[in-house]
Amino acid sequence: MVLAMGREHNKSRPKEGAATKSGNLTGDQLNTILVGDSIALMRDMPSESVDMVFADPPYNLQLEGDLVRPNNTKVDAVNDDWDHFASFEAYDRFSHDWLTEARRLLKPEGTLWVIGSYHNIFRVGSLLQDIGFWVLNDVIWRKTNPMPNFRGRRFTNAHETLLWCAKDKDTKYHFNYEAMKNLNEDLQMRSDWLIPLCTGQERLKVNGKKAHPTQKPEALLHRVILSSTDVDDVVLDPFFGSGTTGAVAKRLRRNYVGLERDPDYAALAEKRIRKVRPVDDPDLVTTPAKRSQPRIPFGWLVERGILDPGTVLYDHRRRHSARVRADGSLIASDFRGSIHQVGAHVQKAPACNGWQFWCFEKKGELVSIDILRQKLRAELH
Numbered sequence: 001m002v003l004a005m006g007r008e009h010n011k012s013r014p015k016e017g018a019a020t021k022s023g024n025l026t027g028d029q030l031n032t033i034l035v036g037d038s039i040a041l042m043r044d045m046p047s048e049s050v051d052m053v054f055a056d057p058p059y060n061l062q063l064e065g066d067l068v069r070p071n072n073t074k075v076d077a078v079n080d081d082w083d084h085f086a087s088f089e090a091y092d093r094f095s096h097d098w099l100t101e102a103r104r105l106l107k108p109e110g111t112l113w114v115i116g117s118y119h120n121i122f123r124v125g126s127l128l129q130d131i132g133f134w135v136l137n138d139v140i141w142r143k144t145n146p147m148p149n150f151r152g153r154r155f156t157n158a159h160e161t162l163l164w165c166a167k168d169k170d171t172k173y174h175f176n177y178e179a180m181k182n183l184n185e186d187l188q189m190r191s192d193w194l195i196p197l198c199t200g201q202e203r204l205k206v207n208g209k210k211a212h213p214t215q216k217p218e219a220l221l222h223r224v225i226l227s228s229t230d231v232d233d234v235v236l237d238p239f240f241g242s243g244t245t246g247a248v249a250k251r252l253r254r255n256y257v258g259l260e261r262d263p264d265y266a267a268l269a270e271k272r273i274r275k276v277r278p279v280d281d282p283d284l285v286t287t288p289a290k291r292s293q294p295r296i297p298f299g300w301l302v303e304r305g306i307l308d309p310g311t312v313l314y315d316h317r318r319r320h321s322a323r324v325r326a327d328g329s330l331i332a333s334d335f336r337g338s339i340h341q342v343g344a345h346v347q348k349a350p351a352c353n354g355w356q357f358w359c360f361e362k363k364g365e366l367v368s369i370d371i372l373r374q375k376l377r378a379e380l381h
Contacts, residue, residue: 025049025234025257031250033258033266038238039094041259042101048110050257051174051233053102054224054245055114056216057124060084060091088123095120095127098238103131103167105236111136111173111228112165115216121161133165136173137191141220144196162224179226179287189227195219204242204268211268212242221248229254231282243269250276252285294380296373298339298354299328306372313339313358314366320346322358330358339369 025046034041085091102112112133116124129135139162146158166173180189195217202218204211221244225235231253237245240258242265249256250273260266279285301307302324309326322332322342330342337345339354347357355373359366 030234030255030257031246033240033243033246033260033270035260035263035266037261038259039097039101042098042105042238045105045236045257047104048107049234050105050236051107051110052225052229053106053110053112053114053236053238054221055098055102055112055237056214056239056241057095057098057114057116057120058085058091058239059117059120059214060088061117061119091120092123092127095124096131099124099128099131099133102236102238103133106167108167109172109174110167111171112167113162113224113228114165115141115160115162117157117160121163125163128163128165132168134167134169134171135163135165137164138162139164140192142192142194144194145199146197164228174228174230176227176230176287176289178289180223182287183223183226193220193223195223198244204272206268212265215242216244218244218248221245222252225249225252225254226285231286240269241265243272246273247276250278253278253282294377296377296380297328298369298373300376301369301372302326302328304376306376307360307369311360313360313369315343315346315357316359316366318366322346330354 029045085094099112106112112128114121114124114128125135125138141160141162143158143160146156149156181187183189196219198215198217204215225245225248229235229252232255234255234257235245235249236257236259238259240246240260243258246256246258246269258266258269260269302309307324309324311324312321313324313330314321320332322330325331325336328338329336330339332342332346335342335345339358340352341354343352343354343357344350355370356368358369360369360372361367
């Protein structure tokens with residue numbers, strides 16, 4: 001049964017274990033929520049048809065009895081049937097099956113994200129390595145507002161773990177390094193992410209109660225999807241739940257396919273996603289890698305009159321200076337060379353990125369010459 005923007009359709013299914021041929025998903029298969037067993041639904045899908053899988057599978061929490069606060073009020077914990085497995089062996093079989101299908105569905109350059117807690121992530125991690133995935137990072141989602149340990153017998157469980165994996169060791173996977181650096185105030189994004197739990201208006205509720213016990217914050221999925229996909233890529237979520245993956249994917253102009261066994265959750269997610277409006281301009285949701293941008297020689301700034309021959313350049317602290325020559329080289333004392341060579345020479349360093357090192361003076365302020373490069377690059381584009 002397929003729930004696609006509120007419409008239900010019948011769909012034939014191949015025999016269990018039958019892998020369909022490789023190919024892209026069709027238009028009516030994209031941006032839909034398919035209702036049913038996730039593993040069976042994945043077996044219906046063509047091989048190498050998705051760019052990324054984000055999986056938030058059952059954690060198999062193994063909770064025993066009710067959890068009660070010090071004031072004797074009951075904690076709204078995860079006690080749904082979908083999170084219960086008869087044994088670790090049963091959970092491992094389930095994990096092996098969906099991971100195997102996820103790997104088949106990924107395109108050669110695709111990646112998998114899977115999130116879990118200490119209850120399940122180590123078992124999942126071992127299995128995905130056995131299947132052939134190559135772990136790129138383990139990312140710690142550190143919660144700013146974790147649930148306290150009410151019984152006072154353990155440390156407060158304040159984090160969950162995400163595993164980011166390539167399809168295999170030789171995968172030429174996609175990583176939007178510049179986008180992650182921009183998100184982190186021009187510093188490399190670390191593998192520990194401080195993000196609050198899903199609360200407030202973002203938390204979906206039905207009759208005043210949580211609509212889904214494990215709804216993930218959109219900020220978490222924003223970072224995951226932006227880091228590993230491009231505009232129009234296909235993101236598969238085999239445990240769709242309340243639809244956070246679909247909502248964020250739609251906003252960022254990515255396609256999604258959601259698989260969900262519970263029709264009530266699927267209907268909730270469909271209603272939620274319907275309200276989401278994609279960012280109107282694709283350029284606003286993509287960050288080209290610097291190495292993919294057109295090369296701009298420093299000399300082009302000179303020949304276009306953006307910097308005049310004789311202009312004095314300084315480092316950010318005015319400790320070193322050099323003058324611009326008509327051929328686009330610099331001269332500092334008796335040494336001539338490119339912006340990179342002269343920058344390295346004055347610092348007595350083995351190498352230097354001249355675009356980041358040198359500045360020109362404008363109204364008494366030092367401005368990086370890289371600003372001029374970006375301006376010229378934009379004009380040429």
